[in-house]
Amino acid sequence: MNLELRAHISDDTAFLHCDGSIRAGESGRLLRANVTNLLHQCPKVVVDLSRIDYMDSSGLAILVSLYSAARCAGSKLQYRNLTTAVDYSRSRASDSATWFQQKAS
Numbered sequence: 001m002n003l004e005l006r007a008h009i010s011d012d013t014a015f016l017h018c019d020g021s022i023r024a025g026e027s028g029r030l031l032r033a034n035v036t037n038l039l040h041q042c043p044k045v046v047v048d049l050s051r052i053d054y055m056d057s058s059g060l061a062i063l064v065s066l067y068s069a070a071r072c073a074g075s076k077l078q079y080r081n082l083t084t085a086v087d088y089s090r091s092r093a094s095d096s097a098t099w100f101q102q103k104a105s
Contacts, residue, residue: 002021002026003019003022004018004019005018005030007038009041009042016035016038017051018048018049018052019051020051021052021054021055021059022059023058025058028058032066035066039077043076045075045078046080047063047077048080049084050080050083052082054087055086056088059086060086
């Protein structure tokens, strides 16, 4: 599933509701761009992650790096409802292990 974002602003706080997956590639870039944009518009940004069904380690790195962006923008960033486990596996590493196992046989 791709990432769908819905934002609204109430008073001095921007809320970003996320639905789908956060991973390396387009969904990660989309999240970063939207949060960065909101950080420049509002002093407080709340990101609701309750509908995230998958996140890889690159997605987690994006969430962590956005704290620096918030600090640089003079804004506060808060994540809510982070309930999805983060997938730290690397498909290329597992592909390499399979290749080595086949060669050893």
